[in-house]
Amino acid sequence: MKLVTNDLHIDNIIATWLAANTYTGTREGKSISATGLIKSTQQQVLGYRAQNDETIVQTVDISTLLKSRIGTALHENIQQCWENPNIRIPALKALGVPDPWIAKVDVNPSVPQEGHINLWFEQRAEKEFRGWTITGQFDLVVGDSLHDFKSTSTYTYINKTKERDYILQGSVYRWLNPDLIKDDFLTIHYIFTDWNKNYVNSRDGYPPHPFVSIKLPLMSLQETESWITNVLMSLDANLDKDELPPCDEHTLMQEEVWQYFSNPDSLRSSKNFDNQADAYRYLAEKKKGIIKKKATEPKGCSYCSCRGICKQYDNFVKQGLIK
Numbered sequence: 001m002k003l004v005t006n007d008l009h010i011d012n013i014i015a016t017w018l019a020a021n022t023y024t025g026t027r028e029g030k031s032i033s034a035t036g037l038i039k040s041t042q043q044q045v046l047g048y049r050a051q052n053d054e055t056i057v058q059t060v061d062i063s064t065l066l067k068s069r070i071g072t073a074l075h076e077n078i079q080q081c082w083e084n085p086n087i088r089i090p091a092l093k094a095l096g097v098p099d100p101w102i103a104k105v106d107v108n109p110s111v112p113q114e115g116h117i118n119l120w121f122e123q124r125a126e127k128e129f130r131g132w133t134i135t136g137q138f139d140l141v142v143g144d145s146l147h148d149f150k151s152t153s154t155y156t157y158i159n160k161t162k163e164r165d166y167i168l169q170g171s172v173y174r175w176l177n178p179d180l181i182k183d184d185f186l187t188i189h190y191i192f193t194d195w196n197k198n199y200v201n202s203r204d205g206y207p208p209h210p211f212v213s214i215k216l217p218l219m220s221l222q223e224t225e226s227w228i229t230n231v232l233m234s235l236d237a238n239l240d241k242d243e244l245p246p247c248d249e250h251t252l253m254q255e256e257v258w259q260y261f262s263n264p265d266s267l268r269s270s271k272n273f274d275n276q277a278d279a280y281r282y283l284a285e286k287k288k289g290i291i292k293k294k295a296t297e298p299k300g301c302s303y304c305s306c307r308g309i310c311k312q313y314d315n316f317v318k319q320g321l322i323k
Helices: 012-019 041-052 062-083 085-094 099-104 154-159 163-176 221-238 276-286 299-303 311-319
Strands: 002-005 031-033 058-061 105-107 117-121 124-129 132-137 140-142 145-152 185-192 211-217 258-261 271-273 290-293
Touching: 002 062, 012 062, 031 041, 041 221, 058 062, 062 085, 062 117, 062 145, 062 299, 085 099, 085 105, 099 105, 124 163, 124 221, 132 163, 145 154, 145 163, 154 185, 163 185, 163 211, 163 221, 258 276, 271 276, 276 290
Parallel strands: 002 058, 031 132, 105 117, 145 185
Antiparallel strands: 117 140, 124 132, 140 145, 185 211, 258 271, 258 290
16 A cells, blocks of 8 residues: 655645556556566565555655656656647647648557558557566557657766666567567657756766657567566565565665775765776875775665665665665
């Protein structure tokens, strides 16, 4: 059972929007979504237990749901724009798109139309596999190609922190919809929530504008099925265990901070680095001192609805890494 709290006393007009849940993929029993497959084993197991045990209460404060709700709102608005011809056609005309091209646009057809520009939005699929129900709902398919909308930070784009997850998720969507998705590439449409034009020429790799589209390679159907098999085997092996494999730094969204201490007994570092190689290179130059890896805030815990039943989260709180 999932409960939401409103610790910041956000006005009900906004709080209701934050608390609203439009997700339709939850299934009882051994069910997991494409998004769930790319989570850590610990998140998967705890999520499964919470989903199938009414005595487990998951508490989430609505203040942590803003990014999720903005992302959902953007997806819904893009979809509504294309599905409603009274909105789509005037917009395409305003962009100077020729009438013959506009007439070929066919949104959510029951079967592909030859010679048309076929678009499918938010189609959910399910497949029974190794005792589990695998579910997934893609954002958009145009012709044979998969597209996904990501409202995120410029940091994610510059450092490619989510590209592996995007490829895995997209590959599962193709595995679920092989008759519909046939292209070997996924197009990611980034919508940056923190874009600043002042950084365009001053930061390496900074996106030139708030909207950037890139292509990423998908895994083959055979590779995808092999990966899903390994994920489910790990999940099955841990379903009844008390001690679960801890989430790694990628899942926890922990920044790497390597500290150089010129005096090993000092409580304050002399210099900090964001990677191990630079830190030890500096140590070699100085020929004295010590390098220590600093424990940093696990930001990913803020977005995990299972933290209330997670031992690793409890340990982070005890260590003072989570306030």
